[in-house]
Amino acid sequence: MLEKETRQAIIALMNREIVPAMGCTEPVAVSLCTAKCNETLGSTPVSINVRLSANILKNAMGVGIPGTGMIGLPIAIALGVIIGKSEYELEVLRDVTPDAVEKGKALIDSKIINIALKENITEKLYIEVEMTDKDGNRAVAVISGGHTNFIRVSLNDKVLFEKETTSAGSDSDNDLKLNFRMVYDFAMTTPIEELEFILEARRLNKNIAKQSFQGKYGHSVGRTIMCQREQKLMGDSIFSHILAYTTAACDARMGGVPTAVMSNSGSGNQGIAATMPVVVYAEEMGATEEQTIRALTLSHLTVIYIKQSLGRLSALCGCVIATTGSACGLCYLMGGNYDEISATAKNMVANLTGMICDGAKPSCAMKLYSGVSTAVISAVMALEGNHVTSVEGIIDDDVDKTIQNLTCIGRDGMNETDRLILEIMTSKK
Numbered sequence: 292m293l294e295k296e297t298r299q300a301i302i303a304l305m306n307r308e309i310v311p312a313m314g315c316t317e318p319v320a321v322s323l324c325t326a327k328c329n330e331t332l333g334s335t336p337v338s339i340n341v342r343l344s345a346n347i348l349k350n351a352m353g354v355g356i357p358g359t360g361m362i363g364l365p366i367a368i369a370l371g372v373i374i375g376k377s378e379y380e381l382e383v384l385r386d387v388t389p390d391a392v393e394k395g396k397a398l399i400d401s402k403i404i405n406i407a408l409k410e411n412i413t414e415k416l417y418i419e420v421e422m423t424d425k426d427g428n429r430a431v432a433v434i435s436g437g438h439t440n441f442i443r444v445s446l447n448d449k450v451l452f453e454k455e456t457t458s459a460g461s462d463s464d465n466d467l468k469l470n471f472r473m474v475y476d477f478a479m480t481t482p483i484e485e486l487e488f489i490l491e492a493r494r495l496n497k498n499i500a501k502q503s504f505q506g507k508y509g510h511s512v513g514r515t516i517m518c519q520r521e522q523k524l525m526g527d528s529i530f531s532h533i534l535a536y537t538t539a540a541c542d543a544r545m546g547g548v549p550t551a552v553m554s555n556s557g558s559g560n561q562g563i564a565a566t567m568p569v570v571v572y573a574e575e576m577g578a579t580e581e582q583t584i585r586a587l588t589l590s591h592l593t594v595i596y597i598k599q600s601l602g603r604l605s606a607l608c609g610c611v612i613a614t615t616g617s618a619c620g621l622c623y624l625m626g627g628n629y630d631e632i633s634a635t636a637k638n639m640v641a642n643l644t645g646m647i648c649d650g651a652k653p654s655c656a657m658k659l660y661s662g663v664s665t666a667v668i669s670a671v672m673a674l675e676g677n678h679v680t681s682v683e684g685i686i687d688d689d690v691d692k693t694i695q696n697l698t699c700i701g702r703d704g705m706n707e708t709d710r711l712i713l714e715i716m717t718s719k720k
Contacts, residue, residue, distance in 0.1 A: 356370070590620035
């Protein structure tokens with residue numbers, strides 16, 4: 292068992308990274324920054340200038356905004372002014388109403404909102420909102436490095452708050468640096484009562500999946516998997532249920548359902564993908580509550596570990612990371628030991644590395660389908676003694692080195708891919 296001090300540090304890290312979020316976290320983070328800026332101004336703005344990093348812009352262009360029936364940044368910004376409360380953090384839009392949406396549309400029509408790319412920055416998660424009122428008062432709020440990580444707030448010439456941020460988005464340079472063995476040992480040996488908080492992820496993410504089956508959201512990937520035509524091909528199996536519940540939750544979230552999910556490392560889809568495969572398998576196979584808790588802890592902490600070196604946003608689809616976590620959780624529930632769980636992670640990296648992120652949107656559910664499918668076969672292969680070896684591609688004998696190879700490709704090697712993706716997205720008619 293890890294030392295108590297180390298366990299407490301990991302639990303604190305998890306509590307920072309595994310938090311409820313309503314709506315896609317990129318436009319919601321813009322709403323949050325807008326709300327803070329509006330609160331700081333304290334009067335009605337006559338101009339709203341929003342400057343964003345390319346990755347924020349990319350991830351906010353095509354996704355539904357909760358409770359609005361609309362997509363994209365203008366309504367997210369408008370609602371940040373009208374009903375946003377910064378104290379709600381990633382649930383900043385929880386008070387949305389039809390009346391607020393109509394007021395938001397009117398604010399958009401007033402043409403005072405201007406959205407632009409922030410030039411000459413290296414941080415991939417950057418949001419800057421500047422507002423002025425009729426008397427010339429000027430407020431500025433800046434989020435950088437993390438979706439709720441304010442680094443500067445000012446009113447006129449007075450800086451009200453300022454701090455530094457790290458490039459990977461940690462709130463502190465003193466965050467505990469994880470490795471795969473530490474993740475495994477923590478999940479397997481920590482007293483179970485210290486881990487029970489992770490069950491809130493099960494409750495929230497299962498809830499939105501169930502909601503999704505009651506309506507038509509996004510591309511209805513989850514409902515499609517459960518339809519008669521698809522079940523003739525796949526069967527009515529645990530595998531199909533894992534796929535259906537995971538993708539259904541994503542369908543609803545990307546479709547703008549005003550229901551909170553449990554996010555991981557700033558992403559609701561990552562939280563869903565790290566949760567639902569484990570939950571469905573555990574329930575259908577009759578796992579104990581302790582096994583479920585340990586599997587969810589292993590899954591979510593694996594995601595946090597990988598994101599420590601990848602960073603918040605990149606050209607690499609977050610489902611690659613999140614389903615690597617759930618693959619490890621599944622392998623544990625299937626009876627896997629440390630070596631087999633390590634082999635599962637290697638199988639995931641061998642298959643999914645290179646899947647691009649071309650923004651948050653309804654078709655993200657299809658990518659979760661691919662990731663979860665790979666998670667299941669990766670775990671089963673490992674348990675059968677089959678895994679990709681170090682003579683193949685980017686896989687290393689050492690699982691931590693394998694993960695570093697993955698994150699290096701996503702963080703550094705795919706920067707030109709990121710630029711080209713944004714160019715394609717912004718040049719479409």
